Amino acid sequence: MGRWEPNARGRLAQAALTLYAEQGFEQTTAAEIAGSAGLTERTFFRHFADKREVLFYGSDSVLDLLVRAVAGAPPAAGPIDAVSAALQAVGAMIQETPEPARLRYAVVSANQELRERELAKLAEFAAAMAGALRDRGVPELAASLAAETGTAVYRVTFARWIEGQAQPVLTHGQEPPDLPGLLRASMAELGDVFTDRLLSSPAS
Amino acid sequence: MGRWEPNARGRLAQAALTLYAEQGFEQTTAAEIAGSAGLTERTFFRHFADKREVLFYGSDSVLDLLVRAVAGAPPAAGPIDAVSAALQAVGAMIQETPEPARLRYAVVSANQELRERELAKLAEFAAAMAGALRDRGVPELAASLAAETGTAVYRVTFARWIEGQAQPVLTHGQEPPDLPGLLRASMAELGDVFTDRLLSSPAS
Numbered sequence: 147m148g149r150w151e152p153n154a155r156g157r158l159a160q161a162a163l164t165l166y167a168e169q170g171f172e173q174t175t176a177a178e179i180a181g182s183a184g185l186t187e188r189t190f191f192r193h194f195a196d197k198r199e200v201l202f203y204g205s206d207s208v209l210d211l212l213v214r215a216v217a218g219a220p221p222a223a224g225p226i227d228a229v230s231a232a233l234q235a236v237g238a239m240i241q242e243t244p245e246p247a248r249l250r251y252a253v254v255s256a257n258q259e260l261r262e263r264e265l266a267k268l269a270e271f272a273a274a275m276a277g278a279l280r281d282r283g284v285p286e287l288a289a290s291l292a293a294e295t296g297t298a299v300y301r302v303t304f305a306r307w308i309e310g311q312a313q314p315v316l317t318h319g320q321e322p323p324d325l326p327g328l329l330r331a332s333m334a335e336l337g338d339v340f341t342d343r344l345l346s347s348p349a350s
Numbered sequence: 351m352g353r354w355e356p357n358a359r360g361r362l363a364q365a366a367l368t369l370y371a372e373q374g375f376e377q378t379t380a381a382e383i384a385g386s387a388g389l390t391e392r393t394f395f396r397h398f399a400d401k402r403e404v405l406f407y408g409s410d411s412v413l414d415l416l417v418r419a420v421a422g423a424p425p426a427a428g429p430i431d432a433v434s435a436a437l438q439a440v441g442a443m444i445q446e447t448p449e450p451a452r453l454r455y456a457v458v459s460a461n462q463e464l465r466e467r468e469l470a471k472l473a474e475f476a477a478a479m480a481g482a483l484r485d486r487g488v489p490e491l492a493a494s495l496a497a498e499t500g501t502a503v504y505r506v507t508f509a510r511w512i513e514g515q516a517q518p519v520l521t522h523g524q525e526p527p528d529l530p531g532l533l534r535a536s537m538a539e540l541g542d543v544f545t546d547r548l549l550s551s552p553a554s
Contacts, residue, residue: 224546261473262466269469272502287510291540294502298476302494336495340544342428 155193155203157183162200163246166253171197171260201250201260205267209274211235216278225284229275229296230333236300237325244325251308272297295336303332359397359407361387366404367450370457375401375464405454405464409471413478415439420482429488433479433500434537440504441529448529455512476501499540507536 151157161183165174176197180190194200215232223231240247254260272293279289303325310323355361365387369378380401384394398404419436427435444451458464476497483493507529514527 224543226543258470262470265469265473266462266466269465287506287536287539288543290506291503291536292543294506295499295540298498298502299495302491302498306491332491332495335491336499337544339428339430339492339496340541 151185151189154183154185154189158185158190158193159200159203160246162197163249163253166201167249171253171257198260198263201254202263202267205270208236208239209271211239212271213274213278216275217281219282225279225282225288225292226296226333226337228279228282229292230329232275232278233296233300233329234326237329241325248308251304268297268301296333299332299336300329303328355389355393358387358389358393362389362394362397363404363407364450366401367453367457370405371453375457375461402464402467405458406467406471409474412440412443413475415443416475417478417482420479421485423486429483429486429492429496430500430537430541432483432486433496434533436479437500437504437533438530441533445529452512455508472501472505500537503536503540504533507532 158179162174162179165179165182174197176190176194177187179197179200180187194203212232212235215235216228219228219231254264272290275296276286276289276293279293280286284292307323307325307328310328362383366378366383369383369386378401380394380398381391383401383404384391398407416436416439419439420432423432423435458468476494479500480490480493480497483497484490488496511527511529511532514532
């Protein structure tokens, strides 16, 4: 009856991820998740509107972090640098606890409805970063292009990072790739791709 | 009873777009669409699995066009140029009949499920272009980054083009912006954004 359960939200989220990964998102009920966390189904629905929301409840704080990082980039930073700094901030947060991110990726990838919802969240992140860039005085087109491009780079890089995590054996002394470092490298690679293009097409 | 109806598919698609735009996607039934096209509901379901499919049935030919354009770019073209050429080919096709594209955009934008489905289609386009780039010998990371970036540029630019279409009054002698031209300009702008960044960060 409304009894406070210590860290119920976190316990439910962890139990949900584990069950979704083990037996599939569709096959898992809210009652099972609650039971696995030692809580009631009623407590589950006090914390989450539905099974899907467990997978997206962290997105508000990610969006906040992105916007604050774009706003807090040095005044001289260009739009790509500000977006890159924001993505690395999120990357660093995810890097701290990679296992839930890996499980979540596997669950979302396996379900079309969840994949589509995930893309919509990323589009929201891009729109929020574009707004934060405009607040820095970046013209609208450059702001949208930089934010959407950054989000595209994030998607590509995150998938590569997850694949790197999944490699079972690392050579002695070799560290698994870190997400902020991969994001920096991807941004640099894309910069090279554009620079080569500009060098090779003198009149465009 | 299986009677062949001349251009039933095109008539149904046009009737559906008009009705979705006028009265909303959710409020429109397959029977209404068929009736508006002078056809039966049964004919509708011979051509489309559901109401939503009418909005996405052209995506296979767009995907084909993108892949062929990437594959057919001059051998010396870099990945961004090949992707840019492919997007401009699609842009030119859409530019020929802008009205259905404008209606479709309005319908998709107004419905979250359709927006999410649209993003998933764009992700398929990006994956297909990345594959075509790899077939040209472009390394995997550069291929994915160029294809995803191109798709991001397309999204931003298409929205701007639609807004330009919606402007009711053009100054005398002024043409409404054309989609291929806007796509070229956006790619050039993003190139500038990256170049400025590279110039302003000597050691990265």
